[in-house]
Amino acid sequence: DGGITQSPKYLFRKEGQNVTLSCEQNLNHDAMYWYRQDPGQGLRLIYYSQIVNDFQKGDIAEGYSVSREKKESFPLTVTSAQKNPTAFYLCASSTGRGDLRGTQYFGPGTRLLVL
Amino acid sequence: GENVEQHPSTLSVQEGDSAVIKCTYSDSASNYFPWYKQELGKRPQLIIDIRSNVGEKKDQRIAVTLNKTAKHFSLHITETQPEDSAVYFCAASINTDKLIFGTGTRLQVFP
Numbered sequence: 001d002g003g004i005t006q007s008p009k010y011l012f013r014k015e016g017q018n019v020t021l022s023c024e025q026n027l028n029h030d031a032m033y034w035y036r037q038d039p040g041q042g043l044r045l046i047y048y049s050q051i052v053n054d055f056q057k058g059d060i061a062e063g064y065s066v067s068r069e070k071k072e073s074f075p076l077t078v079t080s081a082q083k084n085p086t087a088f089y090l091c092a093s094s095t096g097r098g099d100l101r102g103t104q105y106f107g108p109g110t111r112l113l114v115l
Numbered sequence: 116g117e118n119v120e121q122h123p124s125t126l127s128v129q130e131g132d133s134a135v136i137k138c139t140y141s142d143s144a145s146n147y148f149p150w151y152k153q154e155l156g157k158r159p160q161l162i163i164d165i166r167s168n169v170g171e172k173k174d175q176r177i178a179v180t181l182n183k184t185a186k187h188f189s190l191h192i193t194e195t196q197p198e199d200s201a202v203y204f205c206a207a208s209i210n211t212d213k214l215i216f217g218t219g220t221r222l223q224v225f226p
Contacts, residue, residue, distance in 0.1 A: 033213070033214075040219075041218060041219070042121075042204060042216045042217060042218040042219050043159070043204065043216045044216075045213055045214075045215075048213050050212075058213065090158060090159070102147050102208060102210075102212075102214075103149065103161060103164060104149070104161075104214060105161070106151075106158040106159050106160070107158060108157070108158050109157075109158055
């Protein structure tokens with residue numbers, strides 16, 4: 001878990017503003033994921049990427065965008081089209097190899113609040 | 116697509132008792148089932164996982180059982196302690212692709 005970091009810890013968004021959440025990993029993992037967690041609820045998948053320069057929509061991709069230009073980095077942009085962005089955002093990564101294939105390790109999260 | 120249901124949503128036990136959380140999944144092709152523990156305001160942490168070629172797996176006070184025929188799997192915690200209090204999530208995936216999570220169980224262990 002120490003190998004995956006997210007910043008900032010807290011982020012405030014004004015109406016109509018795009019904001020970008022950072023996710024970096026030094027675990028040499030191929031796959032990276034973004035989840036949204038609302039209070040008292042489970043984790044819902046926003047986007048995921050299994051390889052550099054490729055990514056797929058998850059269950060709730062509307063109003064979000066991502067890029068995967070480097071293996072280590074998978075930033076998430078919350079656009080103004082996302083009308084209810086207040087949530088806890090979690091990034092995760094996993095390797096596709098060996099006994100630990102598919103096991104996802106999470107970053108510490110970013111709490112996004114709307115002003 | 117895959118759907119994972121988790122029960123109960125809350126569970127209260129006395130310290131030293133056992134706790135059992137159950138999950139069912141819909142897609143028979145699912146073959147990887149991890150369990151995560153999340154303390155308040157913290158990241159989910161993997162506590163145990165099982166793959167479909169195994170029926171049971173243990174790690175000290177924690178065990179997971181898998182019934183592929185019935186498409187359900189369970190987390191068992193024995194000799195519960197106050198530090199076991201947290202939200203527990205089950206998940207399922209096909210070929211270690213994206214995980215589909217259950218809605219979580221809030222476990223409270225009373226001293």
